[in-house]
Amino acid sequence: MNLDWLTQYVVTIVILIVTTVGLALLLHLQMGLAGIGNFGIVGFYGVGMYAFGIFLVHLPWPESWGMVAPVLASLLFGTVIAGIAGLLVGWLIVDLDADGILLGTLGFAAIVYGLSQTNRTWTGGAEGMGTTDFPYDIGTIKANTLLWLGITTVVVALILYYVIRVHRSPYGRLLIATGQNEALARSLGKPTFRTKMVMFATGSAAMGLLGGMYGVMLHYIRPVELGIGITLAAMVGLVLGGQARAWGAVVGVVLVGVLFELVFLIWIPFPTEWRRQSLPVIREMLYGATLILVLMTRPLGILGRMRRDRTVRRPAHD
Amino acid sequence: MKAMLDARGIRSGYSGVTVIKGLDLSVGPEVFAVLGANGAGKSTLLATLARLIPLTAGELWFDGQDISHAPPWVSAARGIGYVPQEKGLFPDLTVLENLYVGAMIGERARDERLAEVVELFPDIGARRHQLAGTLSGGESRMVACARALMQDPRLLLLDEPTAGLSPLYVDNFFDRIRDIHRNQNVSIVLAEQNATKALEVADRVMVLTLGEASEVMDASSVTTEILKEGYQI
Numbered sequence: 001m002n003l004d005w006l007t008q009y010v011v012t013i014v015i016l017i018v019t020t021v022g023l024a025l026l027l028h029l030q031m032g033l034a035g036i037g038n039f040g041i042v043g044f045y046g047v048g049m050y051a052f053g054i055f056l057v058h059l060p061w062p063e064s065w066g067m068v069a070p071v072l073a074s075l076l077f078g079t080v081i082a083g084i085a086g087l088l089v090g091w092l093i094v095d096l097d098a099d100g101i102l103l104g105t106l107g108f109a110a111i112v113y114g115l116s117q118t119n120r121t122w123t124g125g126a127e128g129m130g131t132t133d134f135p136y137d138i139g140t141i142k143a144n145t146l147l148w149l150g151i152t153t154v155v156v157a158l159i160l161y162y163v164i165r166v167h168r169s170p171y172g173r174l175l176i177a178t179g180q181n182e183a184l185a186r187s188l189g190k191p192t193f194r195t196k197m198v199m200f201a202t203g204s205a206a207m208g209l210l211g212g213m214y215g216v217m218l219h220y221i222r223p224v225e226l227g228i229g230i231t232l233a234a235m236v237g238l239v240l241g242g243q244a245r246a247w248g249a250v251v252g253v254v255l256v257g258v259l260f261e262l263v264f265l266i267w268i269p270f271p272t273e274w275r276r277q278s279l280p281v282i283r284e285m286l287y288g289a290t291l292i293l294v295l296m297t298r299p300l301g302i303l304g305r306m307r308r309d310r311t312v313r314r315p316a317h318d
Numbered sequence: 319m320k321a322m323l324d325a326r327g328i329r330s331g332y333s334g335v336t337v338i339k340g341l342d343l344s345v346g347p348e349v350f351a352v353l354g355a356n357g358a359g360k361s362t363l364l365a366t367l368a369r370l371i372p373l374t375a376g377e378l379w380f381d382g383q384d385i386s387h388a389p390p391w392v393s394a395a396r397g398i399g400y401v402p403q404e405k406g407l408f409p410d411l412t413v414l415e416n417l418y419v420g421a422m423i424g425e426r427a428r429d430e431r432l433a434e435v436v437e438l439f440p441d442i443g444a445r446r447h448q449l450a451g452t453l454s455g456g457e458s459r460m461v462a463c464a465r466a467l468m469q470d471p472r473l474l475l476l477d478e479p480t481a482g483l484s485p486l487y488v489d490n491f492f493d494r495i496r497d498i499h500r501n502q503n504v505s506i507v508l509a510e511q512n513a514t515k516a517l518e519v520a521d522r523v524m525v526l527t528l529g530e531a532s533e534v535m536d537a538s539s540v541t542t543e544i545l546k547e548g549y550q551i
Contacts, residue, residue, distance in 0.1 A: 177408045186390045189391050189469060307410060
């Protein structure tokens with residue numbers, strides 16, 4: 001099979017899209033089910049990425065261990081640190097109103113971005129930190145990256161499976177109940193704060209894992225990876241696909257990812273000088289415009305409501 | 319009569335405004351009606367008894383245990399079910415899922431409880447897969463009441479369950495309230511504006527006027543004058 005069209009750059013973008021699907025699935029649990037609009041996704045993703053990098057780069061790993069154990073241990077470390085960050089941030093914000101949650105999570109993402117730029121000892125500051133690498137070598141860089149795409153896809157598929165299971169579980173119903181009417185949910189015999197905290201911390205940990213996994217592929221981790229773009233992509237994709245549906249995250253992110261990251265940035269033959277500065281900015285504007293358009297015309301997204309109504313409709317009375 | 323719920327001098331309200339102004343209340347195995355006009359504080363009283371609004375003074379005891387400062391899920395786990403006047407369901411869940419959310423606590427098998435509430439409210443059977451947000455007002459109240467019963471409560475707080483419903487539905491609902499008390503051995507505190515219907519099912523009555531309560535009296539001894547005074551007509 002001829003895979004010449006599948007350049008290294010395209011594979012990298014596809015990994016980014018698959019990673020964003022994972023982030024949007026986790027955001028779906030937080031925002032779509034529990035009503036916690038996390039605008040600081042990139043913060044948790046960044047904590048995981050940098051914790052992974054710091055652990056891998058700064059620890060004196062014995063050479064005899066090879067690469068698998070250090071990378072896996074560093075990914076685990078990044079996941080745990082992002083989970084702890086989720087616990088701390090969640091403790092501060094999950095009981096706030098929508099405005100408070102928006103500001104709290106945005107603030108957290110700004111702090112992470114600031115730390116990544118200024119803490120030169122650990123993060124390398126604006127220059128970044130490296131190098132990270134795949135825990136294997138099967139030949140070419142492209143082959144290694146394709147294998148990592150496969151591994152990332154498996155992890156995101158597991159997240160999708162978990163999210164679908166949550167939808168129909170007692171825990172998921174409690175999350176949905178909490179998101180729709182927390183006062184009523186609290187009167188049903190379960191502590192909603194604990195439920196939200198568990199969900200927020202595990203979601204943050206998984207975001208950290210995805211950040212670390214993306215960091216493996218980057219080889220060099222830099223603050224530029226923690227811009228608003230990743231949060232925008234996950235948020236816009238989820239809202240477009242349908243934030244109340246697990247598959248909404250997949251449909252929406254793949255749609256905007258393919259359109260804006262592949263078709264717009266790579267496959268449309270814009271002049272080369274536009275590609276460096278203009279197109280990335282226009283792309284972010286397109287994300288914003290898409291969000292506004294979807295919220296105005298189809299606020300429930302492409303897939304619509306959380307549940308299908310399986311009863312034949314008839315006019316309401318009373 | 320042994321008191322199940324005992325409120326002593328309770329005060330509560332919203333944002334510094336006291337709505338319930340030092341109220342004593344004792345509920346046993348009975349249907350206890352709280353009557354009063356709009357704005358009398360009936361809904362605030364029931365939300366306070368459900369522990370959704372904190373006490374600013376007084377004590378609240380349930381089944382011999384002090385629940386004055388217990389969170390709502392603790393009082394629910396101890397056996398207090400609550401049906402608010404509005405927004406008593408989760409609209410994006412189906413009727414069946416709403417009932418399942420109600421059954422998260424309690425020891426009996428979920429299906430056993432479900433069979434009981436479907437027997438009590440047969441219409442639920444046909445609507446079990448309908449989204450709760452698409453139900454009519456009367457159906458919503460019925461399902462909200464059924465959801466509270468799925469908690470296996472020993473005391474049910476019903477906040478104006480028939481407000482705004484058609485007369486036929488009101489009659490039917492009050493019959494169900496009677497059934498719940500008699501057949502399922504559940505005590506009921508019923509907040510109601512419709513004094514005539516409430517007096518048909520209640521054992522004892524209290525009239526609430528601007529957060530202050532009248533003497534508790536037997537339902538049979540309530541006169542039009544008492545109601546006029548309580549409703550400030």
